[in-house]
Amino acid sequence: MNKLLPTSTAGSLPKPSWLSEPEKLWSPWKLEGEALIEGKQDALRVTLMEQQVAGIDIVSDGEQTRQHFVTTFIEGLDGVDFEKRETVKIRDRYDASVPTVVGAVSRPKSVFVEDAKFLRSQTKAPIKWALPGPMTMIDTLYDAHYKSREKLAWEFAKLLNEEAKELETAGVDIIQFDEPAFNVFFEEVNDWGMATLERAMEGLKCQKAVHICYGYGIKANTDWKKTLGSEWRQYELIFPSIQKSSVDLVSLECHNSHVPLDLIELIRGKKVMVGSIDVANKTIETPEEVADTLRKALQFVDADKLYPCTNCGMAPLSREVARGKLNALSAGAEIVRRELQA
Numbered sequence: 440m441n442k443l444l445p446t447s448t449a450g451s452l453p454k455p456s457w458l459s460e461p462e463k464l465w466s467p468w469k470l471e472g473e474a475l476i477e478g479k480q481d482a483l484r485v486t487l488m489e490q491q492v493a494g495i496d497i498v499s500d501g502e503q504t505r506q507h508f509v510t511t512f513i514e515g516l517d518g519v520d521f522e523k524r525e526t527v528k529i530r531d532r533y534d535a536s537v538p539t540v541v542g543a544v545s546r547p548k549s550v551f552v553e554d555a556k557f558l559r560s561q562t563k564a565p566i567k568w569a570l571p572g573p574m575t576m577i578d579t580l581y582d583a584h585y586k587s588r589e590k591l592a593w594e595f596a597k598l599l600n601e602e603a604k605e606l607e608t609a610g611v612d613i614i615q616f617d618e619p620a621f622n623v624f625f626e627e628v629n630d631w632g633m634a635t636l637e638r639a640m641e642g643l644k645c646q647k648a649v650h651i652c653y654g655y656g657i658k659a660n661t662d663w664k665k666t667l668g669s670e671w672r673q674y675e676l677i678f679p680s681i682q683k684s685s686v687d688l689v690s691l692e693c694h695n696s697h698v699p700l701d702l703i704e705l706i707r708g709k710k711v712m713v714g715s716i717d718v719a720n721k722t723i724e725t726p727e728e729v730a731d732t733l734r735k736a737l738q739f740v741d742a743d744k745l746y747p748c749t750n751c752g753m754a755p756l757s758r759e760v761a762r763g764k765l766n767a768l769s770a771g772a773e774i775v776r777r778e779l780q781a
């Protein structure tokens with residue numbers, strides 16, 4: 440990108456109510472068969488237009504074709520039984536009923552590549568595509584086969600790498616791996632989590648991003664945040680590993696969060712997608728609030744490496760609130776852009 444401070448979103452955006460019930464995670468589809476395929480494509484068109492009308496520079500699919508950022512990819516794999524469910528603690532935080540790994544995992548065909556080709560055909564703007572990271576995938580499953588988090592993560596990394604390479608060929612400019620689990624299992628990240636992410640990114644020539652956040656604005660997450668104290672220093676434990684990795688962009692939660700922004704100094708040199716929109720709060724930021732977060736981040740990120748973004752996905756918000764937040768992001772970035780070019 441030649442433009443200074445190119446804007447983007449961390450991932451999901453709300454879906455139209457004719458496609459699935461809004462403001463809900465894992466919301467079931469309202470359509471079936473051919474009508475569902477067409478409905479998903481229409482939703483992609485709408486989300487793309489909304490991003491472009493708001494002036495977002497790096498666009499995405501807003502995850503319109505997936506029910507959930509982790510499970511939809513897993514649904515495309517063999518070796519996982521979605522009928523056989525177990526309750527596990529996700530991110531060490533909340534109980535969820537999840538599918539079971541019952542055999543060797545494999546990817547019989549690509550999962551998102553047709554959707555990515557469709558999005559590519561609709562715009563010339565740079566596209567970012569999100570995939571779950573290996574560690575976040577294993578944390579959203581019950582494993583009755585490998586019985587080793589590490590072994591399963593390496594298997595998933597291989598499959599993610601195949602998918603990512605096909606997405607790259609389809610014309611995706613930035614592939615982002617979502618790793619909220621990196622903010623919880625620090626020892627594992629430094630032990631093998633980062634290595635499995637490297638495996639997932641191996642050989643990619645497009646830009647590679649990792650998104651590490653404090654989660655969607657759901658109750659389990661906001662309750663957890665209340666226990667983290669006044670300074671959130673989780674990033675400090677994993678940034679040295681990220682600094683040494685081949686990751687190009689790091690997507691972080693910065694706005695309204697208790698993350699001391701000077702921690703970003705630890706990944707100096709990387710491009711940073713600075714979360715300047717709070718997704719856990721329905722209040723729409725003013726452009727000046729967004730600009731303020733960006734100015735603070737500029738102390739630790741070079742201007743040509745700063746990418747204004749949202750803290751996390753906006754799927755659980757109403758469309759109206761999400762649109763307002765996209766507009767605020769654009770307007771706030773423009774304020775700082777003008778200051779930098781003055």
Ligand SMILES: [Zn+2]
Pocket residue numbers: 449619650651652653654655750751752
């Ligand atoms: Zn997130």
